[in-house]
Amino acid sequence: MANYIIRRLLTMIPTLLVISLVVFILIQLPPGDIITSTLESMRQQGMEASDEQIEALKAQYNLDKSMPMQYLHWLFNFVQGDMGYSIKYQQPVNTLIWERMGYTVIIAIASLLFTWALSIPIGIYSAVRQYGWGDYFFTIVGLLGLATPNFLLALVLMYFGYTWFGVSVGGLFSPELAEAPWSWEKFVDLLAHLWIPMIVIGTAGTASIIRILRANLLDELSKPYVTTARAKGVRPIKLVFKYPVRVAISPFISTIGWLLPSLISADAIVSIVLNLPTTGPLMLQALLSQDMYLAGSFLMLLSILTVVGMLLSDILLAIVDPRIRYE
Amino acid sequence: MSNLPILSIRKLSVEFSSELGVNPVLHDISFDMMRSRTTAIVGESGSGKSVTANATMRLIRSPGKITGGEIVFSPTAGTSFDILKLQEGSDEIYDLRGGKIAMIFQEPMTALSPVHTIGNQVMEAILIHQKVSKTEAFQRACEMLQRVGITQAEMRMNQYPFEFSGGMRQRVVIAMALVCQPQILICDEPTTALDVTVQAEILSLINELKHAIDTTVMFITHDLGVVAQVADDVVVMHRGRILETGTVRQVLKSPLHPYTQGLLAAMPGRAEAGQRKARLQTVSDVYDENEFAACPLVAIGDNRQVALPIDAIPSELRP
Incomplete structure (x- = not known):
């Protein structure tokens, strides 16, 4: 029985890894990202963001890195219990x-x-x-x-x-x-x-x-x-x-x-x-x-x-x- | 050995109602079971054999209904009572079931609960009927399992039915039925689902235990070969009626009723070497079902009865 449970727990790891990859691709699929929406709201308030500001924003959300790095980052944070930041609510998830x-x-x-x-x-x-x-x-x-x-x-x-x-x-x-x-x-x-x-x-x-x-x-x-x-x-x-x-x-x-x-x-x-x-x-x-x-x-x-x-x-x-x- | 019947069924009638109407399945059947003997009830499917057994245990449930007759049970020579008069749900009925009368079923593969251990199920029978402690019940269950030929009984007690073969399961069912030393053991086609070698083992086991704990057996089967092996007395049933009763010798050697003769003729025999087997007869080759339909049983001597008109009975046997 204990053997069985351990075996099942171990097989859960690859399963969840695959799921996480699919989830990450899914959440990246919609066009635009957090930067575009932030810029959009700034523009509506009549502000223009400078290139440095945009770069800073991208760095803040790790968006300046490549996709695989972003995935690893997201995954690593998730495993540590940090689920990211909600754009809509402006609060940590x-x-x-x-x-x-x-x-x-x-x-x-x-x-x-x-x-x-x-x-x-x-x-x-x-x-x-x-x-x-x-x-x-x-x-x-x-x-x-x-x-x-x-x-x-x-x-x-x-x-x-x-x-x-x-x-x-x-x-x-x-x-x-x-x-x-x-x-x-x-x-x-x-x-x-x-x-x-x-x-x-x-x-x-x-x-x-x-x-x-x-x-x-x-x-x-x-x-x-x-x-x-x-x-x-x-x-x-x-x-x-x-x-x-x-x-x-x-x-x-x-x-x-x-x-x-x-x-x-x-x-x-x-x-x-x-x-x-x-x-x-x-x-x-x-x-x-x-x-x-x-x-x-x-x-x-x-x-x-x-x-x-x-x-x-x-x-x-x-x-x-x-x-x-x-x- | 007393000559008093331990079980006396008189004019027992059972009906099953369905949307199509009431269907009588037992018509006024009467026969006696003698103490310490094995009475075989023989007949084809649907002849009412199992219904008779279930009625004896009061196990018939809606849509079935016992509509008349009596089943007089005499546990000891002095006392007797009508099983059919017992109040539904009364202590006497539960005392009877599994206590004084026990039953073995046809399908050993499904007759045991799949999710309880063998020990649990055998011990349950003891704990219901005898005032003993769990350890005592465990001991008795173990002993009984050994008696039915299960080795390493103590270890086997903790196993589940799916870890047993069909023959082994039937041994467990037998142990469960006999562990309370019932006075009547009803075997409802106990060997039908087993292969022939296991069948022979189970039959001799039942026979051996019957003598060991001095019980009376009602043995239901459609197999005349089995009847010849186990029975002392035979009851032949067809379409809810008894057609013939008598000792095994009388019924198998000199059957009086054409239906019994038909059954015997329909048994495959051994062909001589090099000889082409004759085509096997069917019962209906010999017996026209409507010929003696609803003819009442006539007693012709000691527990020998036949459902024939007087003039069809050989003159030397006529009452």
Whole structure:
């Protein structure tokens, strides 16, 4: 097992190097660079830059060096944790991303737990009571949930949140607390705001997990080993959880690999509608405005999280399913 | 050896309903299983053999339904009760399943959970039915694995089913079924999925253990060769009805029902050297399914029954 993990970690290095090269080429592809845009804004303010100023700017951003050197520079800085400078926001990329990362992770984890807490029991119930009224009910609700666009749900919930509970709509904090230092009050305020994005983002995954779990479980429930266990005298609840659920849960573990990157890109549209201080809208902006270092950092982070997530889910799968361990 | 039946099935009827309507799969079947003997239930696919076994374990689930009859189980000479009258979900049913009556299935490759160790699965049977500690259960499971011919049992306990061959897995399934010393062991085509040499080993293992722990066996098969090897008594089933019962000698040597005769005629024999084999008969060459359809069973002597009109039974056997 340890051997396997080390081997996997080592193969991650060349993978990420190749990805970084592709990302660098991508962020260099758009015409123009930071200099042209700076010069453009200076010209609009009626200033002309001298040749020395331009050279100084180029040197500041390493743009006077050759492409391969620029790549190495970028890569070297990235590995050391310096992700570059955002032209649009005039701030280091690190500041921009980490500022939003905390909230992103909170929302993502909350909605993930919400999704699982809701969908796994329902999925199991639907499979065990297949074609019962409960199964039909959850199927209808689930399909409705699947068909409803998230941002629409966000708008509806915002409306009700405001009219029924008087919660100030959008954001993660009430306006008066947004800039305040952390306190118990601020934490409670966060919880009061958190439920809307949690439900909105959470319900998106709920319906599909219910359907997948139900289908997987139905397959497993009709397998002979379940009958063997019944014939052994195993009681129904233990029978369902010990055997088929254990096997039916595997597909979810393999999706953990995709969960990590979706932490960052999480539902940009919902975040914009709900005015959430997460990374999703920032990434969308970066891509739209061709903010090369910011966009590049996002792409690189997404790739790293994908690769790490895949490794994590492979390790978890090996723990859950012994058949994988030995291959 | 007492002559009392340990299991007495009376007028058992089972239906399966589908969108196309209700489909009766067992019609009023009745037969007895004698203590410490092996009763083989023979018949082609869909004849209701497995349904009979599952009904005995109360394992029939929707859309299947037991619609009538009784299955009287006499664990000891004095006590007896109707399995079908037990409350669904009651302790008695779980006590029965795997405790007093255990079952071995057809598919050793899939009958064990792929994600649990052999030890876990064998020990589970012990822990459900006996009040023993985990270490004690581990010991017993190990001993049982050794008895079914698994070497290095202690090491094997921590292995998973995919590390076992088909024959080995079937040994594990047998160990799991017998570890609680059930009074009835139901074998639902236990050798069908195995190759012939392994099949012979498994059959003699079942036979040996049957004597060792003095249990009664219900053996379901479609293979008359296997019947000849293992059975004391035979029940011939066809389309949810019993056509003939009797001892293995009676049924195989002098079958009364034309369907049984057809089954025996359809077995491939050995051709003489240099001689061209005769074309094998099919059952329908011998037996017209509608000929004696729905004819009730007639008792003709001690546990010998046949579903024929009186005048079709040889006169010396008529009741």
